[in-house]
Amino acid sequence: MAARKNILFIINPISGGKNKVDIPAAINRYLDKEVFNPDIKFTEFGGHASALAEAALAGDTEIVVAAGGDGTINEVACMVLKYKKTLGILPLGSGNGLARFLEIPTDLQKAIALLNKQQTKNIDSGHLCGKPFFNLAGMGFDAHVSAIFAKDKSRGLFGYIRLGLAEVLSYKPQEYLIEIDGKQFTRKAYAISIANSSQYGNDVIVSPYASVTDGFLDVCIIKSFPLIKLPMLVFVMIKRTAKKSNLIEIIQGKQIKITREKEAAVHVDGEPLHMSADLEAGIVEQSLKVIVSLWERKLIIHKKRN
Known part of the structure; x- marks a missing residue:
């Protein structure tokens, strides 16, 4: 049996203006424990998600899941980019722009089920003044x-x-x-x-x-x-x-x-x-590896841009 992968969930408690106290219970209930060894942490201040992600990724954590909105995803993804590991997303923000584009379900149970499938894609990243x-x-x-x-x-x-x-x-x-x-x-x-x-x-x-x-x-x-x-x-x-x-x-x-x-x-x-x-x-x-959904249909759509 393959060793379980270390996965860290970083939850932003204020993203989207929604209460997050039930999120750890949902993770523990729906995450496949035969595949993953989970850890869960809440952010306490701006920039904390970045610090938590870096501390984990510098060690033996393979996947960090940003549980929040686009700002939380950015903090975590910057560290995933740096350490060349894998990003997961639980869309818990106000708008969830990137998650919606990647067709990651806003339903929490379905989003966790998607993590269990571990279907990944390398996507582009932009930069503005570094x-x-x-x-x-x-x-x-x-x-x-x-x-x-x-x-x-x-x-x-x-x-x-x-x-x-x-x-x-x-x-x-x-x-x-x-x-x-x-x-x-x-x-x-x-x-x-x-x-x-x-x-x-x-x-x-x-x-x-x-x-x-x-x-x-x-x-x-x-x-x-x-x-x-x-x-x-x-x-x-x-x-x-x-x-x-x-x-x-x-x-x-x-x-x-x-x-x-x-x-x-x-x-x-x-x-x-x-x-x-x-x-x-x-x-x-193709610089960021992220767990995604339904990519074949999405790629076909976006080939029509010109």
Whole structure:
């Protein structure tokens, strides 16, 4: 009989604004103990997931499972990337953008069952000024709201929407000089998302044909628009028609440079950071090994992007 694999579950107790006290019991109930030797830890502060993951991966732990949202996944995945081991995901955040793209069930029992199958895929990772991301990075309005949301006591999707609606009336579009694989563009934009996968979360799709296995990033430019068109912008993202919309311009590339008016907030997988006016992004192909689901259908869909 093969030796059991050491697997660590890192649970973010505040992600998604949901109580996580029952998660360890579910793990112990549904995880295959003949295959895995599990350990479970809760994060206690920002950056703790990264520290817990590194301590485990530097030893004999083979798989670390991020139980939280995209920010928790980012912390854990950065360490998995460093030690070249395997990432698992239990989607427990507000939006679960990367997990939804990978078709990892939001139902906890089904997500744990997926871990038991150990079906893995190497996916691309992006980087923004040296900071890895796996779903989306961005600047402009969504980064501005993320920075405010991080300081707010409310959590979850509705807290984010409330803050966004409060800020949307006062936020002004910015001028950006964008260089993508040597080609230059000047755009006035409300926001710019650099997409490795297709969505922000909650199936809000900013780049319908983006794929974490195609070796490219999609630069999604949300153009300056009158606020009366905001419902239309939301509609095209929900209906997955952003590629056809005149509100969003999508340019594919590998090496990206962006100069904005001034230093300001950015977000990396939803987590806010403060960066300079000059930004660089790129992609590292097939660099992260992750437990996934239903990949054959997903890959066929995303071959149709062009």
